[in-house]
Amino acid sequence: MVTLTRTIQTLAEIDPCDSSTLLQTMEEYRIAAQTASDYGYNHKTASAIKIHHQTDTNLRKTTNLPSQLICASRNKASEVLKSLKEKKKKSQPHFKYYLPIRYDRRSSTILPDQSLVTLASVKGRIRVHYQIPEYFKKYGNWERRGIELVYRNKLFYIYFVVEKKIKDSKIHSGEVIGVDRGIKNIAVDSKNHFYNGKHVRELKKRYFRLRRSLQKKGTRSAKRKLRKTRERERRFQKDVNHCISKKLVGRSQHNSTIVFENLKHIRASMRGRKRMNREFHSWSFFQLEEFVRYKAKEKGIIFKEVDPQYTSQKCSKCQTINQKNRKGYLFRCQNCAYTTDADRNAALNIRNDYFNDSIKLFLEIEAPIIVHNRKNLAEVGISIFSGAQISSPNVAS
Numbered sequence: 218m219v220t221l222t223r224t225i226q227t228l229a230e231i232d233p234c235d236s237s238t239l240l241q242t243m244e245e246y247r248i249a250a251q252t253a254s255d256y257g258y259n260h261k262t263a264s265a266i267k268i269h270h271q272t273d274t275n276l277r278k279t280t281n282l283p284s285q286l287i288c289a290s291r292n293k294a295s296e297v298l299k300s301l302k303e304k305k306k307k308s309q310p311h312f313k314y315y316l317p318i319r320y321d322r323r324s325s326t327i328l329p330d331q332s333l334v335t336l337a338s339v340k341g342r343i344r345v346h347y348q349i350p351e352y353f354k355k356y357g358n359w360e361r362r363g364i365e366l367v368y369r370n371k372l373f374y375i376y377f378v379v380e381k382k383i384k385d386s387k388i389h390s391g392e393v394i395g396v397d398r399g400i401k402n403i404a405v406d407s408k409n410h411f412y413n414g415k416h417v418r419e420l421k422k423r424y425f426r427l428r429r430s431l432q433k434k435g436t437r438s439a440k441r442k443l444r445k446t447r448e449r450e451r452r453f454q455k456d457v458n459h460c461i462s463k464k465l466v467g468r469s470q471h472n473s474t475i476v477f478e479n480l481k482h483i484r485a486s487m488r489g490r491k492r493m494n495r496e497f498h499s500w501s502f503f504q505l506e507e508f509v510r511y512k513a514k515e516k517g518i519i520f521k522e523v524d525p526q527y528t529s530q531k532c533s534k535c536q537t538i539n540q541k542n543r544k545g546y547l548f549r550c551q552n553c554a555y556t557t558d559a560d561r562n563a564a565l566n567i568r569n570d571y572f573n574d575s576i577k578l579f580l581e582i583e584a585p586i587i588v589h590n591r592k593n594l595a596e597v598g599i600s601i602f603s604g605a606q607i608s609s610p611n612v613a614s
């Protein structure tokens with residue numbers, strides 16, 4: 218079984234006088250989390266129980282929080298300390314203002330028929346109405362795990378965390394799709410699909426021109442406008458990424474494998490670009506990856522990354538590496554004259570590289586097959602994968 222988790226964000230409707238109570242609750246919650254975290258940090262422990270014994274009595278006296286929220290804030294502190302420990306970071310956590318509050322069954326009640334939740338606060342229960350957007354309705358039958366109260370840009374939100382267990386099928390479909398991410402085309406897959414409409418490119422050009430003229434002006438209002446433009450561009454890019462990831466996953470079979478190039482390779486190849494553009498593209502590439510990851514999981518698709526070598530210079534047909542193979546958007550092999558779109562050739566290389574890596578592993582684990590010609594390894598890989606039924610752990614390893 219695989220557990221899928223989603224967070225549904227909904228705007229909360231709160232009575233103005235209740236807003237101030239909730240903000241006060243958030244502030245006291247933050248102080249409680251900070252106190253718990255400081256104790257843990259100073260005494261070198263991340264254990265929720267140890268922190269509880271030493272801080273609980275005091276927090277009950279100094280805050281107006283109900284005990285469940287003191288408990289939740291301490292658990293939050295403990296989690297943060299644990300994750301810092303795992304990452305081997307020594308910095309002391311500082312919780313920011315309006316720390317989201319995590320509610321469980323004891324501190325909240327959900328009444329879905331009335332689109333209403335009641336939340337514990339420093340002054341008893343508070344009623345909060347919410348609206349679940351249409352596109353989230355498909356999660357209606359998922360199990361609710363908990364809720365969070367979030368305050369952002371002067372608005373309250375209720376986040377519902379839902380999950381669903383799905384059967385983990387072991388039979389791999391035999392399909393492996395390589396995906397190349399780029400700037401001209403946001404994505405190109407090895408099945409010859411290009412993901413970037415003409416209107417996307419045109420809109421991006423328009424944003425680019427707008428940004429450039431605003432940057433030239435340099436006045437304060439231009440700077441503000443520039444920030445807003447960036448925000449709008451981000452929202453637009455997010456929609457595009459949602460759309461691309463949906464199509465990409467939709468076109469892949471159940472229990473197949475999608476392979477991306479490791480992001481650090483892409484970052485390295487973007488070195489020449491302007492810093493702001495580079496950051497924007499990195500962010501966008503990462504977001505696309507996240508979207509594909511979770512959409513793929515729902516369909517039993519395995520998501521993999523490879524560290525490819527010479528993706529853009531290597532011929533996907535004969536494996537010859539030559540700098541001259543690529544001329545702008547066109548790929549033309551100097552050795553075998555294979556000609557195709559440069560991004561598509563890269564997508565094929567990403568797929569082949571994954572095969573080469575996983576075939577080596579597969580041969581070590583399962584089959585005593587001797588591959589004579591290393592050049593044809595990828596092709597052998599394809600025949601092995603599509604011929605036999607391979608359980609996904611092998612493919613995934």
Ligand SMILES: [Zn+2]
Nearest residue numbers: 532535550553
């Ligand atoms: Zn070639």
